[in-house]
Amino acid sequence: MQVDELLSILLADKAFYETSGGGVTLSGGECLCQADFCTELLRTLKAKGIDTAVDTCGFVPKESIDKVLPYTDIFLYDIKAIDEDVHIRCTGQSNKPILENIKYIDALGKTIEVRIPYVPEYNSDQIEKIADFLSTFKQVKAVRLLPYHNYAGSKYKALDFENTLPKILPTNEQIKKAAAILHPKLTIPITGI
Numbered sequence: 001m002q003v004d005e006l007l008s009i010l011l012a013d014k015a016f017y018e019t020s021g022g023g024v025t026l027s028g029g030e031c032l033c034q035a036d037f038c039t040e041l042l043r044t045l046k047a048k049g050i051d052t053a054v055d056t057c058g059f060v061p062k063e064s065i066d067k068v069l070p071y072t073d074i075f076l077y078d079i080k081a082i083d084e085d086v087h088i089r090c091t092g093q094s095n096k097p098i099l100e101n102i103k104y105i106d107a108l109g110k111t112i113e114v115r116i117p118y119v120p121e122y123n124s125d126q127i128e129k130i131a132d133f134l135s136t137f138k139q140v141k142a143v144r145l146l147p148y149h150n151y152a153g154s155k156y157k158a159l160d161f162e163n164t165l166p167k168i169l170p171t172n173e174q175i176k177k178a179a180a181i182l183h184p185k186l187t188i189p190i191t192g193i
Contacts, residue, residue: 003037003041007041010045010050011050014050017050021051023045023050023051023073024045024050024051025054025076026038026042026054026055027054030056030059031056032054032064033060033064035060035064036067038054038068042054042071042072043071046071051073052072052074053072053073053076054068054076055076056078057077057080058077058078058097058101059093059095059097059098060101065105069105069108069110072110073111074111074112074113074141075105075110075111075112075113076112077102077105077115078098078114078115078116079099079102079130079134080117080126081095081123081129081130082095082099082126082129082132082133084096086122086123086125086126090122090123099133102114102137103137106140109138109139110139111141113140113142113143114142114144115143115144116143116146116178118146118147118175119148119170120148120166122148122166124174127178128181128185131181131182131185131186132185134186140186140188141188142190143188144191145179145182147170148170150165150166152165153165
């Protein structure tokens, strides 16, 4: 799909964006894997007066961030762990570029909403470290605590793939405890609880 094709679909809802105070969010997978396309789309949306957001895990080259930065109103940013070994165990990848990129976005003054996927026995010991890390930021305006769910399990089954997803779902008590750890260190809204 070309930018113009997608733009005509998105602009059909312009009245809705204007009356709701919303806009267009680019997400994925990882939308910044197609940074040039995203940049052109975001640039055009901003020229049309539409608010924009980029939903990213941050595991992209800094150059991808630089491309979309001028045309992005808010970054919706995932933080799964602070300890690199925990992040590698959970995702198979280092979190070094992720943590560096969020510092970079914050230093450049762009608004950020952090999303913390909470997975018991995977990153539950990271919540306090995440709170400490985020407490130093100036542009993080909200944190969304996302309780892990196993909705994708049926997709694994339908595709006849081995389901490697965690089996343990968080309880309401675990989510409340995680929120209680975040609250005293962060003076911003924490949602999802």
